[in-house]
Amino acid sequence: AMLKTCIHYGPLAMVQPDNYESRANLMWTGSLALNGLLGTGKRTDWATHGIEHEISALYDVTHGLGLAILTPYWMHYVLDEQTAPRLAEYARNIWGVDESDDIIAARTGIMKTARFFKSMNLAGSLKEIGVETERLAEMAEKATSRGPLGTFRKLEYQDVLNILQAAYDGTSLPLL
Template sequence: MNNFTFHNPTELLFGKGMIKQLGDRVKKFGNSVLLVTGGGSVKRIGLYDEVIGILNENGIDIHEVSGVKPNPRIDKVREGVKICRENNVDLVLGVGGGSTIDTAKSIAAGVKFDGDPWEMFTMDGEPDKAIPVGAVLTLAATGTEMNGNAVISNLETNEKLAIHTPAVNPRFSILDPVYTCTVPEEHTVYGIVDIAAHVYEQYFSHTPGTPVQDRWAESILITLREESKKVLDNPEDYEARANIMLCGTMALNGLIAMGKETDWASHAIEHELSAFYDIPHGGGLAIIFPNWMKYVMDEGLDKFVQYAVRVFGVSTDDKTDREVALEGIEKTRQWFNEMGAPSRLADYNIGEEKLEIMAESAVSNKELGGYKKLTKDDVYQILKMSL
């Protein structure tokens, strides 16, 4: 295990009715809020009116940015930064899923950034200042509610890039699983895949001596498998929704990565797909990850054998390590497919035309991968396997 320092400053308010705490939390930071929302689901479920009512009851001035889309765009960040500066906003409040909260984080950092907000994503280093951020989560997926990450797309440059800075960790995040009960099945599935993918990026590591972190990661994956069946059978199963929501938070709040080298190649490859084709992030990960696993497994079969045995219960009787590992990978693909996730790029009508340019972009100016260092040709081969 590597040396590490762990600190997560986000206050988590989890459970039914926790939205009632919103007013008190916001007032700690001031009396002016920028409310960031998405495409209308928060209004359909009544959460928007509830948030507005609470803010009004507490005398909070409200400014708004709405219409944030999946694979959130830099133009909404620029819009929000302008509003915050013109109105001396004290806190940016994201209400919705990961795209909305990532936009809120990026706006908060952009307010303190001297330059166009997109430069935060392309520069060397990370922004180190931001006005406070709060979050009310309605979709279990990205884990953004308890970390300092934000991913934004620029359609003009076909780029999807991220910032990673504790400056944008939400000061508080409110997670009421009830708000996820009306999430459409497709988005529920994509969220579950995204959570699993976050675990994989940290689980598959060559760092020795991490049994605690491994068991934490495996428990998240096993819970996801069990609860995903329940929630797809009964979308209003509160306990299943709650457990999936908590899995999403625990998968990417720094806990399972403590003292470990991590990978993140599959996310980088999928970001190219999202940037060029604007496909759902979870859908792209469902396609890429099993093929990445198959491509890199010979770099360390032991971890893939452990994964197959512990997470999927694969028997090792009369099998080679490679056969056990391959069975675990195939069961991963089957799990995603059984939930209704796509399995090939062809499912999104993506062919070979842009594979090479995406592979080039994925490795440009950065080292890609941890379990296996990937070259442009490696990325190309993984994409080709995914067709």
């Protein structure tokens, strides 16, 4: 419901910055996202956040923008036969994807996610926000310095580096 709220009110707030209802709903959604209630009783995965923290530690990038760039690449990277049902569920519930094949549904949801962020005039690559390719390995090392990230799929150093490299130039998401 929170993602649907952002998808509905985000574009409205962009074209009508003074629209109180849009901004209030986005702020309320942001508050709920940060207070931990969503994860109560559920297995959550914060891998993208751990990776993004290393970006914003080195560059003047907001956490949300970093997540908007990384998330589609993370989703694409972790997509396999085991994760496809959950990513397909996301695609169907959030984006209304009507596809019975889980892999195709998941890929469609990933592309819709990336396109939504682009429609909000957000950068689509780490290169666009000034991240230097020479720092990617350092960020991957720091992100995994306490062990693998994530619960959806465990991400080791090389996995994180692969995601950062894919997100660097923004061209590695497959077209449907």
